[in-house]
Amino acid sequence: MVKTNVTLLITINSFGCIAETIYVAIYFTYATKKARMKTLGLVLLLNFGVFGLILFLTQILCQGTKRAEVIGWICMAFSIIVFVAPLSIMGRVIRTKSVEFMPFNLSLALTVSAVMWFLYGLLLKDVYVAVPNISGMILGVLQMILYGIYRNSKSNNIATEKELPTVVKVDQEQPTKVNCEVYPVNISSLDSENGEGKDGKNLEDSQINSQV
Template sequence: MAISQAVLATVFGILGNIISFFVCLAPIPTFVRIYKRKSSEGYQSIPYVISLFSAMLWMYYAMIKKDAMMLITINSFAFVIQIVYISLYFFYAPKKEKTLTVKFVLFVDVLGFGAIFVLTYFLVHANKRVHVLGYICMVFALSVFVAPLGIIRKVIKTKSAEFMPFGLSFFLTLSAVMWFFYGLLLKDMNIALPNVLGFIFGVLQMILFLIYKKPGTKVLEPPGIKLQDISEHVVDVVRLSTMVCNSQMRTLVPQDSADMEATIDIDEKIRGDIEKIKDDKEAFLISKN
């Protein structure tokens, strides 16, 4: 008995939802840390703002398309969880970061999405609306999928994969496969095409991880830079699929050689000062006796 394309699409959509659901929860340890320390600790809100925009955009597309329920379910969850993340971040962030967060939300999620909604809903004919909106979603997804090039370049340059988690790359690649077949079975290239790029970059990241992984070594974290920087979130924003939330996994940023040399010089100076103090103390005790 042959299985219909609709049934297969539903199966791949459910699998994509399951994987994307758990990856959407990946930032929870970050926010537990923020909650315990009552501080945003230098983390950035931009990735969550972009993820919220992505969820809104793909929900709108799925509602106009009408036969992509799997997109609505995961993006509805992504929409809610990103609002929770942004709210928690806003509550514990310093005043300057709160102001920036409000500006990003207004500019990207309110004005950006609002402009797309007005243009496509009121100025585009109903028969062409889904196609125009689909192109917008695809261009947005493709532009974000290019982000891993920065991480890949850094891995090759530093010959270290310590800041590129293998597990994250694996699940993002697996997610891209699920959503690719979901879009393919729906004959929707707006969903399928960006995930081809996501699969390629995901496999490339895993290969680079295996090549440059150095067991037992750590990449030092430079002062003032947290584990989660801009690249981390833009790398994985919308990488779960063409529509899902970003993975918000924290990445390590390696120090460059100049920083390392400066750190070594400081350490040597401190050691020298300690030795001098010890010598002075011993000389004082000898003279006293």
């Protein structure tokens, strides 16, 4: 709205708006009611309240190139906040000595992206693009260094073991419980049906054993 020849900036941030909207929608779908209401408040405050206030004030109070400068500084502040946000994850990695919640591929991709956008801003002499990505490069490199330090930590092995299925161990020394109920058998009826003698006796034993 306030600057020309920014097709690349519009393209990437349009895609970002769509992707982030999908992320928030997924969160609303699976979050608890309490977390959903808290997040809804943040969405209304930031995405509508703060954005609407910025749009209104810059349109009313600023004119011409001054408007672009003010919006540029605001964009720079939000970009730095986005890059600084992973500091909480880095602190968690240091405390737990586990990189479970800080994938290396994500850190690498963010670092490469920050480098490319820094070069883009530098070539265009656009301070609002170049400066935030300096912090992105630094934090991305720090994340990869932390990953290299703690990737073989014992905490990672413990986290992996927690995901394994539980195996029930059977104590071989303890006897296995068996249903040992004995049911009464009418011997006379067996004799009358199967006859006397050796064959009848064996059959009688087999009948008794089969009902134990």
